[in-house]
Amino acid sequence: MVVEMKNTIDAAHILALGILLFLTANLTGCGLLRSGIASLKSTSDFHPLETDNRVLAESGAEDLARQVAGYLPEAIRTIEKEQYRDFTKQVTVYVCASEDSFAGHTGLSKHVRGALITKVFLSGRLKDPVFNETLKAILTHELSHLHLQQQLGVYHYNANIPAWFQEGLAVMVSNGGGAEKVSESAAVKAIVEGKHFTPESHGSFFWHKSGSSYGLEPHMFYRQAELFVGYIKRTSEFKFGLLMLAIADGGDFDKSFRATYAMSIDEIWQDFIDQLREKQREMQFAVNAWSEWTANEQA
Secondary structure, X not given: OHHHHHHHHHHHHHHHHHHHHHHHHHOOOXXXXXXXXXXXXXXXXXXXXXXXXOEEEOOOOHHHHHHXXXXXXXXHHHHHHHOOOOOOOOOOEEEOOOHHHXXXXXXXXXXXXXXXXXXXXXXXXXXXXXXXXXXXXXXXXXXXXXXXXXXXXXXXXXXXXXXXXXXXXXXXXXXXXXXXXXXXXXXXXXXXXXXXXXXXXXXXXXXXXOHHHHOOOHHHHXXXXXXXXXXXXXXXXXXHHHHHHHHHOOOOHHXXXXXXXXXXXXXXXXXXXXXXXXXXXXXXHHHHHHHXXXXXXXX
């Protein structure tokens, strides 16, 4: 009887693993599942820096890790100020020696520079001097995600908070981290032309959205999301603070937003779009007026 029960349990485990692997291999939007499997990989090859044990490095990543450690105190202060609450646990950052190692620990593309799975990982790609000016922003971006995930847990962070808010907030508080390749003007132009994401009122754990969900490149998605989150904050910084505290306490994102702003996400999105279109019209009018004046002067 015990043997039969054990065999039944083993079979159930194998079946569950098989289903998970099937979903990982075949479902669209299964990044979290792939990353979940990658997160099981041991981090025993990472060793804490002698100067700051919050930063752990693989062999060959020590110099990059020391750079990260230099930026870490300010990055933590920035997040705690901009997101209205202290971290609930010690911040730990894992610095990979290579792109391959990063991909192995996160389940993400080698082109990604930083990620939060259950831990914050930074890619060995960032050793390239071309990233010297963006390292601090990438670190701060990932700490924005970590800050809320510490308070909500992995599931509720993703199931409750929509991806556009997660990424828009992270880009905003990091001063552009993750969206460096797309300017504000390019993002505004795309939005006005109808090439933009859809601001959902809830997140999703298994169907986590990304730029590709809307036919957008990652940096375009991040920049558009940043513009929208920034607009929400500028509407009322006091209300934005209340919203951040409400969702950090586990409040439903949609209900918390409606209770704080007395309007829906769809309504404030339409206000945002209308404002962008008005600014575009004003800019076009100014360009036309300047061209006309220049033509008259030359006549």
